[in-house]
Amino acid sequence: xxxxxxxxxxxxxxxxxFTVGGRVGGGGRxxxxxxxxxxxxxxxxxxxxxxESGSGKTTVGYCVNRLYxxxxxxxxxxxxxxxxxxxxxxxxxxxxxxxxxxxxxxxxNPRMTCGQIVGEPLRLHGLARRRGxxxxxxxxxxxxxxxxxxxFRYPHELSGGQRQRVGLARALSxxxxxxxxxxxxxxxxxxxxxxxxxxxxxLQADLGFSCLFISHDLATVxxxxxxxxxxxxxxxVELAPREELFARPQHPYTQALLSAxxxxxPEIQRNRRRVVLEGDIPSPIEPPSxxxxxxxxxxxxxxxxxxxxxxxxxxDVTGAGHLVAxxxxxxxxxxxxxxxxxxxxxxxxxx
Amino acid sequence: MSGPLLEVEDLSVRFxxxxxxxxxxxxxxxxxxxRQVLGVxxxxxxxxxxxxLSIVGLLPKTAKVTGSVRFEGLELLAAxxxxxxxxxxxxISFVFQEPMTxxxxxxxxxxxxxxxxxxxxxxxxxxxxxxxxxxxxxxxxPDPARRAEEYPHQLSGGMxxxxxxxxxxGxxxxxxxxxxxxxxxxxTIQAGxxxxxxxxxxxxxxAIVLITHNLGVVADIADRVVVMxxxxxxxxxxxGELFAHPQHPYTIGLLGAVPRAGAAARNGRLQEIPGRVPSxxxxxxHCAFADRCPRADEQSWSEVPVLRQVRxxxxxxxxxxxxx
Amino acid sequence: MSYVEATPLGARARxxxxxxxxxxxxxxxxxxxxxxxxxxxxAAFARWVAPYSPDxxxxxxxxxxxxxxxxxxxxDLGRDTLxxxxxxxxxxxxxxxxxxxxxxxxxxxIGLIGGYYRGWLDTAIARVTDVLLxxxxxxxxxxxxxxxxxxxxxATLALGIAAVPxxxxxxxGETLALREEDYVRAAVANGANDAVxxxxxxxxxxxxxLLVQATLTIPAAIIGEAVLSFLGLGVQxxxxxxxxxxxxxxxxxxxxxxxxxxxxxxxxxxALAFNLLGDGLRDVLDPRTER
Numbered sequence: 001x002x003x004x005x006x007x008x009x010x011x012x013x014x015x016x017x018f019t020v021g022g023r024v025g026g027g028g029r030x031x032x033x034x035x036x037x038x039x040x041x042x043x044x045x046x047x048x049x050x051x052e053s054g055s056g057k058t059t060v061g062y063c064v065n066r067l068y069x070x071x072x073x074x075x076x077x078x079x080x081x082x083x084x085x086x087x088x089x090x091x092x093x094x095x096x097x098x099x100x101x102x103x104x105x106x107x108x109n110p111r112m113t114c115g116q117i118v119g120e121p122l123r124l125h126g127l128a129r130r131r132g133x134x135x136x137x138x139x140x141x142x143x144x145x146x147x148x149x150x151x152f153r154y155p156h157e158l159s160g161g162q163r164q165r166v167g168l169a170r171a172l173s174x175x176x177x178x179x180x181x182x183x184x185x186x187x188x189x190x191x192x193x194x195x196x197x198x199x200x201x202x203l204q205a206d207l208g209f210s211c212l213f214i215s216h217d218l219a220t221v222x223x224x225x226x227x228x229x230x231x232x233x234x235x236x237v238e239l240a241p242r243e244e245l246f247a248r249p250q251h252p253y254t255q256a257l258l259s260a261x262x263x264x265x266p267e268i269q270r271n272r273r274r275v276v277l278e279g280d281i282p283s284p285i286e287p288p289s290x291x292x293x294x295x296x297x298x299x300x301x302x303x304x305x306x307x308x309x310x311x312x313x314x315x316d317v318t319g320a321g322h323l324v325a326x327x328x329x330x331x332x333x334x335x336x337x338x339x340x341x342x343x344x345x346x347x348x349x350x351x
Numbered sequence: 352m353s354g355p356l357l358e359v360e361d362l363s364v365r366f367x368x369x370x371x372x373x374x375x376x377x378x379x380x381x382x383x384x385x386r387q388v389l390g391v392x393x394x395x396x397x398x399x400x401x402x403x404l405s406i407v408g409l410l411p412k413t414a415k416v417t418g419s420v421r422f423e424g425l426e427l428l429a430a431x432x433x434x435x436x437x438x439x440x441x442x443i444s445f446v447f448q449e450p451m452t453x454x455x456x457x458x459x460x461x462x463x464x465x466x467x468x469x470x471x472x473x474x475x476x477x478x479x480x481x482x483x484x485x486x487x488x489x490x491x492x493p494d495p496a497r498r499a500e501e502y503p504h505q506l507s508g509g510m511x512x513x514x515x516x517x518x519x520x521g522x523x524x525x526x527x528x529x530x531x532x533x534x535x536x537x538x539t540i541q542a543g544x545x546x547x548x549x550x551x552x553x554x555x556x557x558a559i560v561l562i563t564h565n566l567g568v569v570a571d572i573a574d575r576v577v578v579m580x581x582x583x584x585x586x587x588x589x590x591g592e593l594f595a596h597p598q599h600p601y602t603i604g605l606l607g608a609v610p611r612a613g614a615a616a617r618n619g620r621l622q623e624i625p626g627r628v629p630s631x632x633x634x635x636x637h638c639a640f641a642d643r644c645p646r647a648d649e650q651s652w653s654e655v656p657v658l659r660q661v662r663x664x665x666x667x668x669x670x671x672x673x674x675x
Numbered sequence: 676m677s678y679v680e681a682t683p684l685g686a687r688a689r690x691x692x693x694x695x696x697x698x699x700x701x702x703x704x705x706x707x708x709x710x711x712x713x714x715x716x717x718a719a720f721a722r723w724v725a726p727y728s729p730d731x732x733x734x735x736x737x738x739x740x741x742x743x744x745x746x747x748x749x750x751d752l753g754r755d756t757l758x759x760x761x762x763x764x765x766x767x768x769x770x771x772x773x774x775x776x777x778x779x780x781x782x783x784x785i786g787l788i789g790g791y792y793r794g795w796l797d798t799a800i801a802r803v804t805d806v807l808l809x810x811x812x813x814x815x816x817x818x819x820x821x822x823x824x825x826x827x828x829x830a831t832l833a834l835g836i837a838a839v840p841x842x843x844x845x846x847x848g849e850t851l852a853l854r855e856e857d858y859v860r861a862a863v864a865n866g867a868n869d870a871v872x873x874x875x876x877x878x879x880x881x882x883x884x885l886l887v888q889a890t891l892t893i894p895a896a897i898i899g900e901a902v903l904s905f906l907g908l909g910v911q912x913x914x915x916x917x918x919x920x921x922x923x924x925x926x927x928x929x930x931x932x933x934x935x936x937x938x939x940x941x942x943x944x945x946a947l948a949f950n951l952l953g954d955g956l957r958d959v960l961d962p963r964t965e966r
Binding site for chain 2: 052053159161189190191192193194195197198201216217218219220222223256257259260261262263264265266267268269270274276277279280281
């Protein structure tokens with residue numbers, strides 16, 4: 001999938017720390033939301049970013065979109081370094097990327113009509129004028145499967161699924177090269193999720209934009225994404241092409257995540273051998289030293305004491321773009337197994 | 352003891368709001384056997400939470416409830432306040448969705464569980480404290496004696512949910528009603544809670560009513576499943592039967608809408624259900640699913656479908672049931 | 676089964692209809708609205724509503740009780756109490772409205788800027804506001820009025836300035852909450868500049884809260900005006916104002932208690948009406964029910 005074309009997005013060594021508590025002078029504690037993440041997205045590629053709470057996946061998305069300014073690291077959009085640009089300097093680049101938010105209720109200004117919401121980026125970037133704006137808005141509504149009369153309505157008159165479509169229309173109005181989707185369907189009902197996911201898939205195929213798809217749901221990611229990255233406590237633990245990740249997950253956390261996902265099929269679900277992780281996700285304020293996953297890793301005894309002292313580096317273990325950060329994973333060797341066979345974990349049965 | 356533990360018959364709930372009436376539940380019937388896990392599945396607005404809340408009488412005053420809810424023969428909807436209080440928390444307990452907000456932040460968790468125990472059972476302080484540690488251990492909270500002295504904000508979401516479950520089990524209830532107990536939790540934590548619920552049913556024999564929108568959760572733990580739509584029951588069957596032979600087009604749609612990891616869904620599309628959930632401000636005199644159903648015809652639009660057995664132990668409220 | 680109308684226009688009208696219906700279901704709010712509107716109209720059209728001129732003296736009826744010619748009686752100079760109350764409403768309501776408008780115009784921008792930009796500026800604003808909030812509203816108003824000198828204009832100014840600190844707090848609080856909303860983030864992602872974000876996304880979503888606050892500030896200002904006039908720091912006699920009337924009634928409390936009771940009742944009723952109206956508006960506009 002990675003051609004020789006310039007990647008749409010290049011993230012290198014991204015770090016984002018927040019300070020909580022403390023006074024204006026200082027004295028607060030540091031939340032290590034993202035601690036050194038690197039990846040790139042090729043033109044037309046959909047990269048899934050998976051993780052649970054505290055993983056930092058949303059923070060990565062916001063940093064890429066420059067809603068946050070990174071503490072360290074570089075972000076390059078279409079080759080241009082946007083890491084520390086000012087608001088004004090960012091303006092031209094904002095045409096090339098946009099974001100869809102998770103909550104359909106808070107992502108649309110309740111005082112604006114849906115048409116005004118979708119048209120705002122067009123006006124701000126001078127992409128259309130007056131009549132032109134309305135025509136373009138009608139086109140966009142059509143593209144996301146909304147009746148064009150809905151553009152005169154206020155957000156609270158629309159359902160959750162319709163609101164997400166409005167959010168999508170707004171994000172796509174500028175014709176971005178990169179779409180950041182932050183859990184776009186998590187707050188929707190199942191039946192509505194399906195239509196929005198189908199829509200996103202169709203739009204991506206038609207318009208060819210790249211997408212950073214952030215989610216906690218592996219099944220959704222599998223449906224939409226070309227490559228998948230797994231995050232835990234601010235670090236990337238695994239990154240691989242979709243099929244590879246689901247067929248041959250290497251990192252124990254990825255395996256546990258796949259194992260924990262419930263499958264809507266009682267035959268499969270009840271006959272799986274499941275890995276249940278002990279303990280809670282540690283706080284990003286005081287992440288464990290060395291390997292951050294060691295406090296919950298069922299194989300921790302095999303990697304100790306190295307896991308306490310050293311952070312495992314992200315290494316390509318197959319030479320074909322499958323990166324893993326685990327002390328127990330070595331290039332060419334068998335990956336650690338938490339269950340008998342990966343097919344069991346994914347619940348994939350030739351059923 | 353034979354016969355169902357809990358019998359809900361023709362339950363209807365109507366809310367009178369500023370903008371008119373909302374018919375949240377329309378003639379709903381359920382029955383729960385001892386040691387059974389009953390899954391109630393539906394999307395938002397289908398009335399599953401309202402049904403659960405009406406069983407334990409936790410609905411606001413604006414709710415008008417009709418029908419019958421019988422627990423071991425006692426009619427809960429007509430029970431006196433003191434009778435209800437004896438049942439609630441003691442025989443039938445409730446676990447809510449949001450562990451963040453259902454625990455009182457200014458009291459230690461041990462104290463909150465103690466409160467429940469001493470309300471319903473005549474225990475001395477010391478005996479109650481002992482029981483609290485036992486309960487926390489039962490729900491697999493490590494170092495239970497120390498944790499009992501902590502405040503809710505010191506515990507993670509998963510732990511708080513376990514505390515809620517411990518509180519609900521305090522008096523050895525016959526029924527545990529869990530309203531979306533894992534929805535607010537991370538995937539890996541959810542797995543632990545589901546295992547816990549299953550273990551509790553096996554060890555203690557508690558019957559569980561599990562309300563959820565997640566079909567995977569139901570597949571994991573339920574014995575029997577009820578599918579609700581727009582306040583009415585659409586389908587009911589044992590879990591294996593429902594997933595293998597779904598009859599109601601809504602159930603079929605739901606199952607098709609869920610992406611499955613590892614399956615070949617990549618090159619297919621997810622099944623969509625067009626349209627949206629109807630507004631509950633009028634009780635439709637026709638099938639509530641008609642406007643979204645590929646099988647709808649004149650009959651669907653003029654009559655309300657009644658629950659009928661279409662396969663052994665498998666009831667559907669549909670004029671055109673069938674697996675496609 | 677379409678319950679969403681097809682007409683393109685009318686979204687705003689529909690919303691207004693819903694709000695109106697909600698409002699009409701609350702008798703307290705409706706009655707309060709009638710009282711407020713009645714008081715404002717009576718004050719505005721005092722020349723036609725009041726039976727007598729406020730200065731007209733009737734030496735045949737000094738300190739008289741309620742009678743057919745003088746519905747609420749007369750004062751020591753034979754002036755009709757009812758008329759003076761109606762004319763006095765002008766000062767009170769004028770002061771109430773203008774002081775509130777002044778306070779809003781000053782407080783909202785300060786709260787907005789502090790809440791939006793944060794940093795040292797916001798800290799400074801917040802701390803200064805906290806200090807000012809330690810002073811009760813009336814104390815501040817009296818102090819300012821004493822400095823400015825007695826007149827209705829100065830009283831209005833003093834009341835307006837004294838009302839600024841609590842309004843800053845509210846405006847700042849709303850701004851802090853609103854700037855975290857996803858649609859504000861979306862506006863940033865759109866490339867909008869600060870003016871657009873503040874003007875189109877933050878301020879319009881504050882208006883309900885500000886409207887409610889205004890209806891609660893007005894009665895405080897009305898009472899404040901009465902207090903200032905009573906103390907001689909506001910309206911000067913012979914111009915009628917409820918506070919002035921209260922002051923003038925002091926020597927005659929035994930003989931003609933009505934001279935104090937009726938203006939006092941006027942203050943209570945109008946202030947209460949504004950308060951209940953504000954409460955009712957707050958219920959009706961509750962954003963939770965807008966979803």
